[in-house]
Amino acid sequence: MSVRFRTAYKRGACLIAALTAASTLSSPAAKADETPPHLADGFGLTVTSQPRWVDENHRTFLFSVSTNQVPTPTLLEGQEPGRHAIVVTLPDDYADTTKSYPVQYYLHGHPDRPDAAWNQRVVEKATAGKDLITVQPNGSGRGWYSNWVNPGAAGPQNWETFHLDQVIPFVDANLRTNATKAGRAIVGHSMGGFGALHYAEHRPDLFGYAGSFSGGLDLRNSELRAAITATLVSPASGTPTVNVDAVFGPPVWPFDGVWNAQSPAHHVGSLRSVGVALYTGNGGDLTVNPIQAVFEHRARETALVTAANLRAENIPFHFSDYGDGSGWAPGCTGKHADEACVQADMNHFVGLFTRHA
Structure with a gap:
């Protein structure tokens, strides 16, 4: 082998090695060495498990905290006593920049949980390519995003204080957030839709946008009262x-x-100073999945009352009243826990918020 050929061969081998290394660094497999942010205790929260990735793209991580505001939440199957799971989905480029990002808080419904696979899917799809952090805090199967007036043997159940006075400043201290009213939104599905508007009404200084996906918004409605009290006495909503x-x-x-x-x-x-968005179907075909159809039909009634009161106050808002869902999104049937409908709701809400954040 000539000297010139050996030299060319070595150069070629070095180039191939360099390209291989660059390819490895840019491939999804290279993300295996990345670790999610390390979180520090504060604002009344103790981190009981540090973040771990729950998706292959390393955008979504799960961690848990304890709090004296809700020290003993009622538990669904698989939940740990005294621990509150919180799920965070980061922007695609979070690890590669020093930017601060707006945050949306997504409140789950009943009897749901923040680490449910469908909630993760909805958030990740809606926020892909968006400069947006999403935080999903635990609301228990029956927390109702409120400070309970008579918790009895359950002990303190101050869910509103936990979320607004502890989780929000904790997130702002541990992640690169746009910690302003304009840079913060709150949204939720079903029980979480109630919670989102409930929180925004109590603390309009915190949120630039609030949204309800099929929320039960009218606590003066006797049917909604019956539904809520049923969640409190049913073991399916958590124990005890x-x-x-x-x-x-x-x-x-x-x-x-x-x-x-x-x-x-x-x-x-x-x-009045908050961007408001309401989303609801009408249940669609009542003979198909009638329970979810009825739930959505009645939730819509509470949205109509809310819309009427917003108009009476001359407060602008967005209202997607999409009926049986056929014109809203492929696969949406207008029912209460229809993932295709909630996905379309979230896609639209994220667009509204990020255009103004």
């Missing part, structure tokens, strides 16, 4: 069960003052 008056007090007149005072549909005046 609690009394029907645990969250909002007795659900009957004249002892129902807390129900009336906490009804998002009737206290929209404080949302």
Whole structure:
């Protein structure tokens, strides 16, 4: 082999090695060495498990905390006593930049959990390619995003304080967030839709946008009261069960003052500085999956009351009232926990928020 050939061969081998290394660094497999952000205790929260990735693209991580505001949440199967799972989905380029990002808080429904696979799918699809952090905190199967008035043996159940006074500043301290009203949104599905508007009405200084996907918004509605009290006494909503008056007090007149005072549909005046978006179907074909059809049909009634009160207050809002879902998204049937419908809701809401954040 000539000297010239050996030299060319060595150069070629070096080039191939360099290209191979570059390819390895840019491939998804190279992300195996990346670690999610390390989180520090603070704001009343103790980190009980540090973040671990739950997706192959290393955008979504799961961690858990304990809090004295809800030290003993009621538990669904697989949940750990005293620990609250929180799921965070980062922008695609979070690890490669020093930018700060707006944040949306996504509140799950009943009887759901933040680490449910379908919630992760919806968030990751809606936020792919977006400069947006999404945080999904635990709301328990029956937390109802409220500070309970009569928790009894369950101990303190101050879900509102936990989320607004602890989780939000904790996230801002540990991640690169745009920690301003304009850079923060809150949204939720079903029970979480109630929670999103409930929180935004109580703390409009925190949120630039609020959205409800099929939320139960009218606590003066007797059907919704019956549905909520059913979640409190049903083991399917978590164990141990609690009394029907645990969250909002007795659900009957004249002892129902807390129900009336906490009804998002009737206290929209404080949302004047918040962008509001409502999404609901009508249940579609009532003979197909009738339970989910009825749930959505009745949730829509509470959205209509909310919309009427927003108009009466001259507060602008967006309302996607998409009926049987056929014109809203492929596969959407207008039912209550239809993933295709919720995906379309989230896609639209993320677009609204990120255009203004």
